[in-house]
Amino acid sequence: GAIVPLPVSFRSGSHRGKFNDRDGAIYVSGMAGWGTYTAADGCLQRVRYTGKSLQQPIGFHLHDNGVRIDFAEPVDSGVAADPARHFAQSWNYRYGGGYGSDEYSSQHEGLRGHDHLPITAVQVLSGGRSLFLEIPEIQPVDQLHLLVATGAGVEHDLVITANRLDGPMPGAEERTLPLRPHPLIADTARALNTKPNPFAVPSKDVTAKVEVGVGPNLSFSPRRLDVRAGDLVELTFTNPDTVPHNWALFKPGTLARVGAAVNALVTDPEAAARQYVPETGDCLAWTDITPPAGKMAIWFRVPEEPGRYPFLCTFPGHWMAMQGELVVAPAEGNGKPK
Ligand SMILES: [Cu+2]
Numbered sequence: 650g651a652i653v654p655l656p657v658s659f660r661s662g663s664h665r666g667k668f669n670d671r672d673g674a675i676y677v678s679g680m681a682g683w684g685t686y687t688a689a690d691g692c693l694q695r696v697r698y699t700g701k702s703l704q705q706p707i708g709f710h711l712h713d714n715g716v717r718i719d720f721a722e723p724v725d726s727g728v729a730a731d732p733a734r735h736f737a738q739s740w741n742y743r744y745g746g747g748y749g750s751d752e753y754s755s756q757h758e759g760l761r762g763h764d765h766l767p768i769t770a771v772q773v774l775s776g777g778r779s780l781f782l783e784i785p786e787i788q789p790v791d792q793l794h795l796l797v798a799t800g801a802g803v804e805h806d807l808v809i810t811a812n813r814l815d816g817p818m819p820g821a822e823e824r825t826l827p828l829r830p831h832p833l834i835a836d837t838a839r840a841l842n843t844k845p846n847p848f849a850v851p852s853k854d855v856t857a858k859v860e861v862g863v864g865p866n867l868s869f870s871p872r873r874l875d876v877r878a879g880d881l882v883e884l885t886f887t888n889p890d891t892v893p894h895n896w897a898l899f900k901p902g903t904l905a906r907v908g909a910a911v912n913a914l915v916t917d918p919e920a921a922a923r924q925y926v927p928e929t930g931d932c933l934a935w936t937d938i939t940p941p942a943g944k945m946a947i948w949f950r951v952p953e954e955p956g957r958y959p960f961l962c963t964f965p966g967h968w969m970a971m972q973g974e975l976v977v978a979p980a981e982g983n984g985k986p987k
Contacts (some may be wrong), residue, residue: 911965
């Protein structure tokens with residue numbers, strides 16, 4: 650559904666409305682039970698039809714390449730056909746045990762805020778009674794806010810719950826970005842299917858302590874870590890960045906396969922519950938997705954095979970840049986555990 654503000658104001662909160670068959674008016678009642686800016690504690694008000702026309706959105710349809718909006722009156726095509734006259738943004742809520750939710754980016758997992766969605770073209774349809782806004786980056790989201798101009802100085806807000814997008818609107822450019830799962834599905838998977846990290850178990854037999862953090866512009870700092878074959882490593886991962894990251898170690902020579910699997914995680918509702926670690930069997934150890942200002946330690950045994958083991962951040966969109974190497978030297982005969 651969508652909400653559309655009406656150009657009326659009531660003396661108090663408006664909780665209930667009902668049309669009266671006898672006079673065709675809608676009667677609205679309500680009260681100021683929660684925080685409100687209204688003047689009165691309660692109200693019962695009548696909204697009459699004056700006989701004048703009123704331009705309002707009266708319907709909409711979501712496609713995977715944009716939104717069609719139907720209007721009560723024909724739009725002014727000179728204004729409405731210009732993509733720059735309209736605005737679109739989206740955000741998500743976090744479904745969880747707490748009351749209420751912050752507003753989260755629908756494009757950057759874990760970040761608070763809204764995302765601006767570019768409107769690349771507008772089609773004026775049905776003799777001006779419908780508009781199709783091409784929005785190639787549209788996704789299933791909790792809130793999609795459109796500000797649509799239908800004439801000079803005439804704008805309409807629609808706040809849409811975009812649970813499901815239909816196929817592409819014919820005649821408009823098709824989307825290129827993959828469709829993400831609905832945020833509610835990802836949140837539910839996170840709540841139900843998150844398993845404890847198998848490497849978050851402290852060990853007393855540590856033979857090497859390693860610290861790795863996050864540098865500027867999607868990088869690890871340092872990018873190279875040195876250990877010996879068979880070491881029992883305590884690795885502390887620190888994230889001083891403004892976006893979430895993880896640290897995941899992979900078998901040598903698996904980057905191409907792992908990268909493809911990481912890219913595919915964007916459309917997988919279970920990915921967040923799995924800390925965005927791909928299920929290819931190539932991952933040797935990993936931290937959880939660590940939030941901004943977060944820190945996590947893991948304990949793992951270095952493989953017996955000396956060599957250069959790639960590590961990545963597998964958070965969506967990061968792995969191409971955010972890479973490093975664990976360099977495993979041959980073990981020495983110094984009594985270290987093998
Ligand atoms: Cu990252």
